Amino acid sequence: MVSRKARKFNIPGIPVITGPRFGDFRISLKEAQEKYPDQPFMAAFFDPTVIIPSHCVEELRNIPDTHVSATGNMATRFSTALAGSGDLSKELAACVKYDVPRAVDSFFPYLQEEIKHSGNQVLPCSETWTRIEVQQDLVQIVGHVIGRFVVGAPLNRSQDWLKASIDHAISVIMFSFWLRQFPEFLRHYIAPIMPYKRKLEQSKQVIKASVQPLIEKQRTANTSSKASSESGRLVQWLLERYDQSESPQFIQSQIIKDHNTLCFAAIHGPNVLLVQALIDLASYPQYITLLREEIDRELSQNPFEEWTNETIDRLEFMDAFCKESSRMNPQSVSKLPLAWFRKTHQPITLSTGHVIPEDTLIAAMNPLFTLKDFPEMEDPEKFHPERWMKDRSNPHPDANFRFGSTTLDSLTFGYGRHACPGRSFGTAIVKDVLAYILSRWDVRLGGGQTGRPDNIYMDFQTMPPVPPLGNVYLELKARS
Numbered sequence: 155m156v157s158r159k160a161r162k163f164n165i166p167g168i169p170v171i172t173g174p175r176f177g178d179f180r181i182s183l184k185e186a187q188e189k190y191p192d193q194p195f196m197a198a199f200f201d202p203t204v205i206i207p208s209h210c211v212e213e214l215r216n217i218p219d220t221h222v223s224a225t226g227n228m229a230t231r232f233s234t235a236l237a238g239s240g241d242l243s244k245e246l247a248a249c250v251k252y253d254v255p256r257a258v259d260s261f262f263p264y265l266q267e268e269i270k271h272s273g274n275q276v277l278p279c280s281e282t283w284t285r286i287e288v289q290q291d292l293v294q295i296v297g298h299v300i301g302r303f304v305v306g307a308p309l310n311r312s313q314d315w316l317k318a319s320i321d322h323a324i325s326v327i328m329f330s331f332w333l334r335q336f337p338e339f340l341r342h343y344i345a346p347i348m349p350y351k352r353k354l355e356q357s358k359q360v361i362k363a364s365v366q367p368l369i370e371k372q373r374t375a376n377t378s379s380k381a382s383s384e385s386g387r388l389v390q391w392l393l394e395r396y397d398q399s400e401s402p403q404f405i406q407s408q409i410i411k412d413h414n415t416l417c418f419a420a421i422h423g424p425n426v427l428l429v430q431a432l433i434d435l436a437s438y439p440q441y442i443t444l445l446r447e448e449i450d451r452e453l454s455q456n457p458f459e460e461w462t463n464e465t466i467d468r469l470e471f472m473d474a475f476c477k478e479s480s481r482m483n484p485q486s487v488s489k490l491p492l493a494w495f496r497k498t499h500q501p502i503t504l505s506t507g508h509v510i511p512e513d514t515l516i517a518a519m520n521p522l523f524t525l526k527d528f529p530e531m532e533d534p535e536k537f538h539p540e541r542w543m544k545d546r547s548n549p550h551p552d553a554n555f556r557f558g559s560t561t562l563d564s565l566t567f568g569y570g571r572h573a574c575p576g577r578s579f580g581t582a583i584v585k586d587v588l589a590y591i592l593s594r595w596d597v598r599l600g601g602g603q604t605g606r607p608d609n610i611y612m613d614f615q616t617m618p619p620v621p622p623l624g625n626v627y628l629e630l631k632a633r634s
């Protein structure tokens with residue numbers, strides 16, 4: 155009898171490529187991509203995944219969730235059912251798609267306040283070079299900012315809430331990574347006794363204890379006090395979006411789950427981009443002067459506290475720099491990266507003629523690295539932010555030169571009906587924090603390193619080469 159797993163590998167007309175079960179898949183992917191440039195192939199790695207040609211993303215981009223979904227991919231890769239976290243409710247999806255973009259402009263004074271407050275708290279004030287733990291320090295800044303947006307002040311500055319909200323996503327990732335080492339039929343039994351499950355539950359408990367009183371306060375408040383955005387914008391919007399005929403307990407537990415899912419996406423997404431951009435800044439110091447010219451131009455008009463979304467929009471070279479940093483360090487397998495992770499729920503016929511069965515994980519090659527599809531990309535292996543400065547006249551938010559665009563030649567924020575709805579907010583945060591750091595500190599690679607340190611590759615992820623996985627560190631020096 156052919157096992158379910160063997161059947162999954164064995165899809166007619168789709169060749170199977172093997173590689174390391176964990177670790178760096180790049181060599182296997184590169185060879186496969188050269189061998190099968192225009193057809194899907196099965197990467198039989200940790201989570202067997204059919205890699206589709208990038209042009210097929212276009213034809214699948216708006217396919218209904220009943221056929222191909224992003225949540226199905228999340229459920230498999232992050233074991234969301236057993237983790238009890240990470241599911242995207244339709245109410246949360248609507249909040250991020252409609253309520254978040256509407257509130258970004260009015261949030262700016264608070265954004266500036268949180269960046270300044272947390273930046274000064276975690277970054278060194280010394281005028282001599284001082285080591286920073288780039289990932290851990292920057293995530294505190296992003297955590298404060300997102301917290302101010304999601305749960306408002308003063309909860310966003312509570313150490314309990316902040317630590318639990320930052321740690322929660324990491325616990326989910328580690329829990330699912332270890333859980334998936336076991337055969338599927340055993341996972342249900344093993345999950346409850348795993349150490350990461352305990353950590354995960356602890357973070358949930360702390361978040362629940364912090365957020366529950368806020369929800370209750372908002373729920374019972376009269377209409378005029380509900381208007382205070384300082385009591386947590388997300389909670390307020392979700393309370394309005396949930397069906398009021400449901401019980402208060404049900405709505406409360408849903409909002410707490412939504413809070414956890416949002417912190418997953420909204421804290422760590424921007425933070426990884428920020429960490430990578432700061433490493434790039436330290437690795438390519440020739441860009442610091444150009445970036446500072448823009449920042450100083452804006453500071454001469456308005457102090458940092460008074461910056462608005464339009465101020466950030468005017469930082470064009472900053473936008474190009476961050477775009478290039480995200481291109482060179484995609485948050486999936488770098489250099490031959492994968493993106494656009496999905497799962498099929500019905501058999502899907504691609505324009506190549508191949509049929510992908512239901513219940514199959516799929517992903518696409520990141521097209522930025524396939525020269526054949528984008529011949530206009532000069533020196534794609536080179537870090538060259540100027541490439542995005544050539545023509546900035548197209549006002550469309552998805553014009554491909556923009557940091558936050560979702561186009562087929564840039565899958566940092568996904569593509570199609572499930573492309574990241576928080577990207578304009580997230581990219582504004584990244585540029586704003588980077589501008590603040592550059593205006594106040596000099597930055598360099600620690601330990602006398604030169605050149606761009608290589609990232610770390612695990613599963614389909616690219617991670618910055620900083621502790622705990624790597625040993626690269628940065629040094630900052632306060633500008634006099």
Ligand code: HEM
Nearest residue numbers: 224250419420423424566567568569572573574576580581
């Ligand atoms: C700036 C850094 C960020 C990056 C790199 C990032 C990246 C992504 C990616 C790659 C996806 C999957 C898209 C797809 O598969 O087509 C996604 C989805 C999502 N992101 Fe972001 N994101 C960021 C910031 C944010 C922020 C700040 C929020 C919330 C305010 C957010 C909320 C979401 C949500 C709710 C989804 C799920 C959308 C859906 O499935 O319909 N993200 N993000």
